[in-house]
Amino acid sequence: MKLTPLSQSLVLHFGEMGSRWGLNRTLGQMYAVIVLTEAPLNADQISEALQISRSNVSMGLKELKSWNLIKLQHIPGDRKEYFTAPEDVWEIAKTLLVERRKRELDPTLTSLRDALVQEPSSSEDVYAQQRIREMHDLMEMISSWSGELENMSSGKLATLLTLGSGLSKILEAKDRLLNK
Amino acid sequence: MKLTPLSQSLVLHFGEMGSRWGLNRTLGQMYAVIVLTEAPLNADQISEALQISRSNVSMGLKELKSWNLIKLQHIPGDRKEYFTAPEDVWEIAKTLLVERRKRELDPTLTSLRDALVQEPSSSEDVYAQQRIREMHDLMEMISSWSGELENMSSGKLATLLTLGSGLSKILEAKDRLLNK
């Protein structure tokens, strides 16, 4: 499989961004190819398109599966496994939100809780625990809020995101809206 | 400067999470020390607390400055530079949001726009551009919405995050109100 120049350049860009997105270069490139190609792809095709080894593709696919970013398909009469990305980009965004929360927030929440139940051994510890408390409360809020978004339909999410500067106004009107 | 066991264990955790947060281990550890310590710290103190070289601290501080995560202070009668973290964790969160948007979204938005103005050279390109359009619109929405959050006061942000499941209800109420 050969990529068109258009896809090629985006694939390279996704590769460069991969590491910033918590993946890595190959994973970024692999996902770009899968997203930008209409037909389901098998490992050999990905390997050829990106010029990387078959085993590297295997490891990458494993990782993309663990992120729930790809869907496995079978093509009648072919024993190979084929992969596609969800059709709805909102689904993809939600999945990324879920997974990043799991990886970037949840472990720290646990760690912060552990620190909060320790007995402070000095005045430094008392101060540290204050800050830990603040961080914990903030992260917990973000985490539960993110859980909220994860359970919204794509349509509702779109509504929310389109609000733009209307958001502030709605917050002001919140009490009225909820008849409080 | 020696860390208490309480701080020590959180510093290690922040180090482990550092790379997942788009920083790296040392940067995560450095920031933990600065956040958890009440007094402003100088480079030598950080170097000693984390057992890393002075030059490494210098590079780390440079990076933390570029993220706008630390504030420089001077202590009368001392030529060294001292650093603290913002007192308000909400400020820190907002800064992280701003910077991650800049690093993780903006470059890709540019790249997607470039791809959209290209002339498609085949039917594959036509499909790819559809998906690129979807990604672009989604990312643009997220980006502008994130800009919205960045300009909110901490108080308003807290209100928004505390809404929890109320969020859906408010969106519904809004639609009713506007007779949609």
Add this chain to the structure above:
DNA sequence: CTGAATTTTCAGTAATTTCTGAAAATTATA
């Protein structure tokens, strides 16, 4: 079952990133 097709694993290697010490640059006091 058998064995060919396919996928996965993994030890070793390659590439990348991070860290250090020494030297250069900057800062500010006397």
Add this chain to the structure above:
DNA sequence: TATAATTTTCAGAAATTACTGAAAATTCAG
């Protein structure tokens, strides 16, 4: 403005992460 204190830079070393090819494991048609 000379010099001592401090910070920054950077080439090479160390550590980490990613990649490969070969072998092992799995899958499935006959």
